[in-house]
Amino acid sequence: MPSNGKTKKNSKKFDFIVVSNRLPVDRIEGSGDTDRWRRSPGGLVTALAPVMGKSEGAWVGWHGAPDEELKAFTHDGMRLIPVALSAEEVELYYEGFANATLWPLYHDVIAPPEFHRTWWESYRTVNQRFADSVATSAAPGATVWVQDYQLQLVPKYLREARPDLRIGFFNHIPFPPLEIYAQLPWRRTILEGLLGADLIGFQRPNDASNFLRCVRRYVDVTVKQNEIQLDGRSARAEAFPISIDTGQISALAATPEVQQRAKQIRADLGNPKTVLLGVDRLDYTKGIRHRLKAFGELLEEGRLNVGDVTLIQVASPSRERVESYRTLREEVEGTVGRVNGTFDTIEHTAIRYLHHSYPLNEMVALYLAADVMLVTALRDGMNLVAKEYVATRANNDGALVLSEFTGAADQLRQALLVNPHDIDGLKDCIMAAITISPAESARRMRLMRRQILDHDVERWSQEFLQQLRNR
Incomplete structure (x- = not known):
């Protein structure tokens, strides 16, 4: 596949298009000649599938296999338009620039970002290909919603090709402060790419403020409050904190099968008094090492005992x-x-470590089985795991230890907030969660549940799209 190839034109035009690095489907491996797909888990597709159903909607993205071109197809009522990537582009654009340059830079340089011109050139090429695919698929005056840091140049490329479109962009990860963003050699070009959108959404008000400050510093435009004045138009930067499908999680938690599975999980652990739970991608931003260090020290100090706590x-x-x-x-x-070698007994394990992905019903059972949820991210745009845990607590029990460096901390203010870099403070916070009184636990959980019930993922998408259409 040529690295600068364009996606073939689609005859049908669409009034609403979502653009993301990946299509919202996964291929099901099988022996037949016909591709079979299943919808990917995650809140984004849950939020946007109904919007597509109400309009002539399509989703543009990579289908997950390199060096393969697919024609547009329909799955579960959604029109899906694949963008082809070569194996080299997956390495340079995705694994390289997106995840070894932008990801660490945007997460406060927890790991050092790498700056390579070959990665950048691939990023530009791929972003142009995504924009070309949208430009040939969008109906006149269509609404286009571009998702996340992998596609920050798409709004500008799309604006140049199709100035008739209404373009939104949402950044699902943090946006760094000026002093960190300044390290990026292509800082102005990225900002100009984002300013191709009419509305640029962020998880937290601080992210929007960081973006606006960078625009003031590196782009020759006028910024008044949240509005950026451009040639003949304006763009707006604002926080739209994403959420979860609260109804789906709550309904699963209420099923007898999932509740029985939660009891079985506790029994398999030896029915400890307290079950602590961490659920993360294995990523250096998630604070897993800090969490394990704090837990290990609590065992060393005798403040916790294996058998009582897992x-x-x-x-x-x-x-x-x-x-x-x-x-x-x-x-x-x-x-x-x-830790396990030091503290395990014949009957009990200190840490049950699971390097797997699990289906949603198993995750909900784990949430139900846990007395304390530990979310100790060093930096996180939102962290939907914290919200999913709260959604399962219909009895208003349990406790949430939540890093103050997550977007979720802005909404779940009744959680036990912690600075995960402070290991002693983290240890004290874990102990507070374990020993919290039922009355205090219920008070906190009731308020957090009210927040996520009122602000679910459907409301998030509606609020963003309503503001975009009013631009």
């Missing part, structure tokens, strides 16, 4: 071809081995 750590595989992620896995598994 920690389940789910760490789903992530970017395993990237060196920093391979190193992280070795460190995490080494720590788990040391």
Whole structure:
């Protein structure tokens, strides 16, 4: 496949198009000649599928296999338009620039970002291809919603090709402060790419403020409050904190099958008094090492005892071809081995470490089984796991330990907030969660549940799209 090839034109035009790095489907492996697909898990497709059903909607994205071109197809009522990527582009654009340059830079340089011109050129080429695909698929005056940091140049490319379109962009990860963003050699070009959108959405008000400050510094435009004045038009930057499908999670938590599975999980652990739970992608931004260190020290100090307390750590595989992620896995598994080797008994395990991904019903059972949820991210745009845990607590029990460096901390203010870099403070916070009174737990959980019931993922998408259409 030529690296600068364009997606073939589609005869049908669409009034609403979502653009993301990946299509919202996964291929099902089988022996037949016909491709079979299933809808990917996640809140984004849940939020946007109804919008597509009400309009002439399509989704543009990569289908997940390199060096393969697919024609547009329909699945589960959604028109899907694949964008082809070569194996080299997956390496340079996705694993390279998106996840070894932008990801660490946007997450406060927890790991050092790498700056390579070959990665940047691939990023530009791929972003142009995505924009070309949308430009040939969009009806006159269509609404286009571009998703996330992998496609920050698409709004500008699309604006140049199709000035008639209404373009939105949402950044699902943090946007860094000026002093960090300044390191990026292509800082102005990225900002100009984003300013091709009419509305640029962020998870937190601080992210929007960081973006506006960078625009003031590096782009020759006028910024008044949240509005950026451009040639003949304006763009707006604003926070739209994403949420979850609260109804789906709550309904699953209420089913007898899932509740029975939660009881079985506790029984399989030896019915400890307290089950702690961490659920993360295996990523250096998630604070897994800090969490394990705090837990290990609590055992060493005798403040916790194996048999009374067990920690389940789910760490789903992530970017395993990237060196920093391979190193992280070795460190995490080494720590788990040391803690378990020191404190395990014949009957009980200190840390039950699970390097797997699980279906949603199993995740909900884990949430129900847990007395304390530990979300100790060092930096996180939102963290939907925290919200999913709260959604399962219909009895208003349980406790949430939540890093103040997550977007979720802005909405779930009644959580036990913690600075995960402060190991002693994290240990004290874990103990507070374990010993919290039922009355205090119920008070906090009731308020957090009210927040996520009122602000679910459907409301998030409606609010963003309504503002975009009013531009």
